[in-house]
Amino acid sequence: MSSLRAFEAAARHASFARAAEELGLSAAAISAQIRKLETEMGVTLFHRGHRAVSLTEQGEAYAHRVIDAFAMLDPTDTLATSVEPRVTIELDAEFCRQWLLPRLTPEVLNDMGVHLNLRTHTGTPRSLPSETDIALLWGAMDFQGYKRSTFLRPKVFAVASPTLNASSLTEAAHHRLLHERDDTWWRALFDAASIPYPNRARHLTFHRCDLPIEAAAQGLGAAVGDDISAERYLAERRLIRLPGPILESRDYHMLVKRGHATGPMPRLVAWLKSEARAFETQVQKLLPG
Secondary structure (H helix, E strand, O other): OHHHHHHHHHHHHOOHHHHHHHHOOOHHHHHHHHHHHHHHHOOOOEEEOOOOEEEOHHHHHHHHHHHHHHHHHOOOOOOHHHOOOEEEEEEEHHHHHHHHHHHOOHHHHHHHOOEEEEEEEOOOOOOOOOOOOEEEEEOOOOOOOEEEEEEEOOEEEEEEOOOOOOOOHHHHOOOOEEEEOOOHHHHHHHHHOOOOOOOOOOEEEEOOOOHHHHHHHOOOOEEEEEHHHHHHHHHOOOOEEOOOOOEEOOOEEEEEEOOOOOOOHHHHHHHHHHHHHHHHHHHHHHOOO
16 A cells, blocks of 8 residues: 555656655655555556656556545545546547537536546557547557447548639639648549649648648638538638538547446447537538539
């Protein structure tokens, strides 16, 4: 218990020195207790720098459990019996901001009755942190211990501000072509429309998928977007879809940790699936023709 208490205090403070002050020990004693715990567990819980320490991935996962456990055992905490269960969702940072956050309301969170822990990443994750209960990932990836299902099927198309004076792909080529990283999707759209690609077109390139959409809404050019990133702009009429092909991108998939048939997980999973179905219905209204 002394090692666990030392770890719990150090994890909360992200400091051996501040944990030592709280527990009335020396920083060396805190370090020794945590070393003992690491030896017993066979894992490294902290990265140790010259002037600072930080939790490793395994340390962070273990800290959530230990901190919650100590909070529930605290006899002075009258709220301990009503601590909400923690559910961790792993997802891309831009997807979290564009799709999930607009759908979360205080009422939704209260109905769920969970302490929602949103872990975000950029790029494609090679593994899932051990505390992950649900993952919403772009692309079909399988991880041991999780059941995967299709979540959303993004649609890709060209958009522009209503003020840009572009009503077709051909007219869009007279303005800047806005896109992420390279012009692969623009070439695919022109090819699908059987229109020669404008190799002399001007470009503005970003390295985040949401920024071309924002730039298009500001009238900087025409963009290739998808229904997830463009949903709000289309609904507010800050963007319109240019006539032309609608292509399909890789699907988003939901991965749910096995063994959660009871508790808050089924309710949260059902809500996510319901929101995904409602989103696809709404997209059909926003993308006529």
